[in-house]
Amino acid sequence: xxxxxxxxxxxxxxxxxxxxxxxxxxxxxxxxxxxxxxxxxxxxxxxxxxxxxxxxxxxxxxxxxxxxxxxxxxxxxxxxxxxxxxxxxxxxxxxxxxxxxxxxxxxxxxxxxxxxxxxxxxxxxxxxxxxxxxxxxxxxxxxxxxxxxxxxxxxxxxxxxxxxxxxxxxxxxxxxxxxxxxxxxxxxxxxxxxxxxxxxxxxxxxxxxxxxxxxxxxxxxxxxx
Amino acid sequence: xxxxxxxxxxxxxxxxxxxxxxxxxxxxxxxxxxxxxxxxxxxxxxxxxxxxxxxxxxxxxxxxxxxxxxxxxxxxxxx
Numbered sequence: 185x186x187x188x189x190x191x192x193x194x195x196x197x198x199x200x201x202x203x204x205x206x207x208x209x210x211x212x213x214x215x216x217x218x219x220x221x222x223x224x225x226x227x228x229x230x231x232x233x234x235x236x237x238x239x240x241x242x243x244x245x246x247x248x249x250x251x252x253x254x255x256x257x258x259x260x261x262x263x264x265x266x267x268x269x270x271x272x273x274x275x276x277x278x279x280x281x282x283x284x285x286x287x288x289x290x291x292x293x294x295x296x297x298x299x300x301x302x303x304x305x306x307x308x309x310x311x312x313x314x315x316x317x318x319x320x321x322x323x324x325x326x327x328x329x330x331x332x333x334x335x336x337x338x339x340x341x342x343x344x345x346x347x348x349x350x351x352x353x354x355x356x357x358x359x360x361x362x363x364x365x366x367x368x369x370x371x372x373x374x375x376x377x378x379x380x381x382x383x384x385x386x387x388x389x390x391x392x393x394x395x396x397x398x399x400x401x402x403x404x405x406x407x408x409x
Numbered sequence: 410x411x412x413x414x415x416x417x418x419x420x421x422x423x424x425x426x427x428x429x430x431x432x433x434x435x436x437x438x439x440x441x442x443x444x445x446x447x448x449x450x451x452x453x454x455x456x457x458x459x460x461x462x463x464x465x466x467x468x469x470x471x472x473x474x475x476x477x478x479x480x481x482x483x484x485x486x487x488x
Contacts, residue, residue, distance in 0.1 A: 240474070240475070241477055244477070248474060277477075282479075283479065284477055284480055286422070286423070287425060289425060290425075291425050291426065291429065331422065332479070333479070365423070
């Protein structure tokens with residue numbers, strides 16, 4: 185499976201995701217944001233970091249970069265697209281995913297391992313997980329507070345487009361388990377065709393027991409499935 | 410031609426920064442304070458003599474980049 189990781193000035197999880205993808209036997213290429221051609225890819229990853237120093241709004245400037253037109257074209261023709269953290273913010277700024285990520289409710293940058301629950305395990309990204317499986321995944325963001333309008337929220341629920349929700353150790357999605365104030369504890373969403381996933385937690389940081397755990401690995405093996 | 414653009418969070422969107430500023434001012438004794446919403450301010454100069462055309466251009470800038478229409482409102486004023 186061929187993957188491309190888009191690199192912006194200020195991306196800082198691009199190497200981590202590349203290492204995770206290569207560990208899982210993806211044939212990966214790094215693509216600079218000024219490039220106008222995207223290599224043939226089955227998966228495009230928009231990585232985490234602080235593209236353009238979060239100027240204007242997180243992801244706003246990266247969302248208008250040259251390569252993004254190609255990403256949008258590929259996404260519209262069915263290519264799989266994964267946006268992690270700043271990548272999720274960038275995807276909402278491009279319009280590929282609806283909604284937006286507001287500043288964390290407590291106004292603090294949060295870097296910690298949190299529990300998330302797999303709500304939909306029938307997608308290209310999550311099919312190796314069990315439904316309602318609880319994962320421990322790192323989050324590291326200042327703007328992760330997912331917000332959208334009622335119409336979109338209804339669509340997310342009705343069409344089963346919420347991939348992950350924040351929860352406690354027992355899987356309860358209560359406010360105490362909501363790290364950033366996200367609407368209904370939402371941690372990751374899909375587009376209506378389910379070929380685009382945006383998520384704030386970092387699965388690429390959870391692929392090796394030496395540094396963390398392996399809870400993120402099944403996201404990549406799902407893609408290979 | 411110069412314009413100012415003010416961008417603020419929509420009424421229904423939580424503005425935690427504005428809230429903290431508001432609480433601090435209340436704690437400082439500013440008793441008549443009713444509410445504060447924090448926003449962004451841009452000063453934009455456009456090379457255009459016709460005001461309508463210039464405003465149209467600034468409006469396009471707002472819609473395409475400066476404002477996230479899901480959560481923000483904006484006002485354009487000539488200065």
